[in-house]
Amino acid sequence: MHLFFQELLNGLVVGSIYALVALGLALIYGTMGVPNFAHGHLYMLGAYVAFAGVTIAHIGYWPSMLAAIVVLALVGVLLERLVFRPLRNAPEVNTIIAAVGVLFFLQQFAQLLFGGDYRVFPTPYDKVVHFGGLVATQQQLIVIVAAAVLMIILFWFLKRTLTGATIEAVAQNRAGAALVGIDTDRVSMMVFAISAGLAAAAATLIASINLISPSMGFSVILKAFAIIVLGGMGSVPGAILGAFILAFAESFGGTYISTSYQDAIAFAVLVIILTVRPTGLFAKGT
Amino acid sequence: MRRAFWIAAALVAVGVPLLHPNSYVLDVIAKAYITAIAVYGLNVILGYTGLLNLGHAAFFAIGAYGVALLEKNAGWPFWPALLAGCLGSVVLGFFVGIISLRTRGNYFAIFTAAIGVMISIVLTNADKITGGNVGIVAIPPPPNIGPVSFADDIPKYYLVLAILVFAVAVCALVRNSLVGRTFVAIADNEDLARATGVDVPRTKLVAFMLSTFLAGLAGGVYAAYVGFLGPDQSGLDVTFQQLLFLVVGGIGTISGPLLGTLLLEGVSQWLQGVQQYRFIIFGPLLVVLVIFFPHGIAGGLARLQRRIAPRGPTPSARTANAPEAAAS
Numbered sequence: 001m002h003l004f005f006q007e008l009l010n011g012l013v014v015g016s017i018y019a020l021v022a023l024g025l026a027l028i029y030g031t032m033g034v035p036n037f038a039h040g041h042l043y044m045l046g047a048y049v050a051f052a053g054v055t056i057a058h059i060g061y062w063p064s065m066l067a068a069i070v071v072l073a074l075v076g077v078l079l080e081r082l083v084f085r086p087l088r089n090a091p092e093v094n095t096i097i098a099a100v101g102v103l104f105f106l107q108q109f110a111q112l113l114f115g116g117d118y119r120v121f122p123t124p125y126d127k128v129v130h131f132g133g134l135v136a137t138q139q140q141l142i143v144i145v146a147a148a149v150l151m152i153i154l155f156w157f158l159k160r161t162l163t164g165a166t167i168e169a170v171a172q173n174r175a176g177a178a179l180v181g182i183d184t185d186r187v188s189m190m191v192f193a194i195s196a197g198l199a200a201a202a203a204t205l206i207a208s209i210n211l212i213s214p215s216m217g218f219s220v221i222l223k224a225f226a227i228i229v230l231g232g233m234g235s236v237p238g239a240i241l242g243a244f245i246l247a248f249a250e251s252f253g254g255t256y257i258s259t260s261y262q263d264a265i266a267f268a269v270l271v272i273i274l275t276v277r278p279t280g281l282f283a284k285g286t
Numbered sequence: 287m288r289r290a291f292w293i294a295a296a297l298v299a300v301g302v303p304l305l306h307p308n309s310y311v312l313d314v315i316a317k318a319y320i321t322a323i324a325v326y327g328l329n330v331i332l333g334y335t336g337l338l339n340l341g342h343a344a345f346f347a348i349g350a351y352g353v354a355l356l357e358k359n360a361g362w363p364f365w366p367a368l369l370a371g372c373l374g375s376v377v378l379g380f381f382v383g384i385i386s387l388r389t390r391g392n393y394f395a396i397f398t399a400a401i402g403v404m405i406s407i408v409l410t411n412a413d414k415i416t417g418g419n420v421g422i423v424a425i426p427p428p429p430n431i432g433p434v435s436f437a438d439d440i441p442k443y444y445l446v447l448a449i450l451v452f453a454v455a456v457c458a459l460v461r462n463s464l465v466g467r468t469f470v471a472i473a474d475n476e477d478l479a480r481a482t483g484v485d486v487p488r489t490k491l492v493a494f495m496l497s498t499f500l501a502g503l504a505g506g507v508y509a510a511y512v513g514f515l516g517p518d519q520s521g522l523d524v525t526f527q528q529l530l531f532l533v534v535g536g537i538g539t540i541s542g543p544l545l546g547t548l549l550l551e552g553v554s555q556w557l558q559g560v561q562q563y564r565f566i567i568f569g570p571l572l573v574v575l576v577i578f579f580p581h582g583i584a585g586g587l588a589r590l591q592r593r594i595a596p597r598g599p600t601p602s603a604r605t606a607n608a609p610e611a612a613a614s
Contacts, residue, residue, distance in 0.1 A: 035392045083573050087577060090576075090577075090580070091336065093332065093336060093337075093338045096340075096392070097338075098572070100526045100529060101530070101570065101572030101573040103569075104526065104565040104569035104572070105565060105566060105569025105570055106569075107565070108562070108563050108564075109566060111563070112563050112566065215523075218523065222396075222400060225396045229393070229396065261411060264403075264404050264408075267400040267407075268404065270396070270400045271400055275385045278388035278393065279393070
């Protein structure tokens with residue numbers, strides 16, 4: 001039973017990170033129909049910006065995270081403006097190919113600056129907390145709380161502000177939104193900024209628990225796609241739900257079934273869903 | 287003109303070992319040929335039916351591991367092992383195709399990426415069979431044909447070249463056949479193709495199986511040529527790299543996969559010192575190409591040719607590259 005709760009905690013930590021990454025991906029897919037295969041590499045870049053903040057600039061943990069969010073938001077805007085906007089009317093496959101070009105660049109750019117090795121991300125919150133026989137690091141608790149706070153802020157923004165409402169409007173109907181005077185290009189850039197910023201926050205939060213490396217984006221991106229397929233491609237609440245389902249499946253599957261195939265669970269889930277429902281779970285009629 | 291291109295290409299390819307018998311150069315070119323075979327496979331599915339198989343490298347790996355394991359563990363000679371490796375890849379392609387082809391567009395890419403990564407994970411973790419991360423070493427080369435030993439560089443080069451010619455010829459023949467024209471019809475307009483009586487799901491499945499056959503063929507040749515093999519050959523990044531070669535060369539063309547692969551592998555060699563950072567250049571190059579020149583080198587050349595000689599019998603960019611490739 002003790003092991004069960006320990007895995008529950010781990011699932012919660014990993015799920016929080018998955019949720020932040022996947023909802024960014026879902027947000028972009030929902031508003032623009034772009035499957036951003038470079039999203040995992042934005043996550044990676046976020047980790048390295050924060051890493052540089054902590055280890056080179058010595059500006060402390062939270063300012064480094066903020067710097068990572070801001071830098072990645074800018075990178076997101078650049079990507080939308082330079083890469084995805086010119087491809088808006090191109091075949092879907094071309095968008096994927098362009099994203100592949102971007103992720104290649106980002107990976108080797110990070111490798112050039114920081115080397116290809118795995119690096120340890122130092123955290124000031126490495127103390128162990130005990131409660132009721134469970135063991136957690138401070139960092140794990142910070143991940144859960146910070147992710148929850150970020151998600152609450154995002155929902156408040158999307159549901160309660162006018163700017164957020166423009167995003168919803170574009171997601172529902174791009175042409176209609178443009179017709180009522182919404183600047184859809186601005187919305188696209190904003191969505192990319194939010195999505196990349198969230199990925200940076202997620203990467204910085206988990207970086208000190210996992211190691212960081214220039215190739216860390218590859219494993220994340222496909223899991224994030226598995227999650228948003230699970231949650232219904234463009235749905236933000238679906239992405240969060242899918243993230244926790246996958247995280248719990250992984251942490252319990254890893255403990256009770258097989259550690260070496262833990263990473264395959266996400267892909268098995270994805271394959272099974274698309275086998276049964278080729279248009280995805282909860283498919284939006286597009 | 288196109289015939290002249292292929293004849294010149296064939297002469298150069300055959301003459302390279304005589305002109306430049308440096309074994310390192312030969313090795314680089316032969317490996318590029320093997321990659322090109324896989325890129326031809328990717329071209330069949332992406333170029334002819336518009337579907338992006340992001341698990342392509344995994345099918346390459348199935349062919350490669352098939353040959354390696356049958357040769358090493360079951361003691362099969364190379365040629366039957368190669369046949370079995372290709373068959374394994376095609377059978378897997380059949381099952382993956384049946385399921386994945388029901389999805390469309392983005393889902394297809396995501397689905398096949400997931401299949402590819404799962405195969406990678408299995409190859410890495412089933413270490414009793416596949417050797418795990420270490421992989422398989424000392425895979426025997428193809429058996430001698432008469433006095434010719436494929437342990438030597440030059441015969442090995444010609445063997446790979448011959449298999450490449452076979453792959454290009456298959457692509458060219460298929461492209462000019464009725465099946466090939468239905469591929470293109472689907473890529474151009476799937477609904478229209480269906481309306482004119484094309485059995486779209488079956489045609490896509492055939493294209494997918496042909497594509498995985500070429501991937502498996504490339505993999506099998508790779509295993510015997512290089513002599514060792516690891517799970518990294520099945521990764522998503524390998525597929526991405528083949529995609530880059532294809533886009534640069536020209537999606538949906540017959541000469542594109544070869545041109546793109548040779549050019550970029552050549553440039554990579556030329557960038558020796560910074561080779562591990564070549565994607566800092568290639569990445570943005572891919573983006574620029576897909577935005578401004580989505581038809582790649584071969585597609586661009588064909589358009590240029592049509593502009594110069596507008597009477598050419600080439601109604602569309604795709605058919606502009608209809609090959610006389612079988613001639614080479």
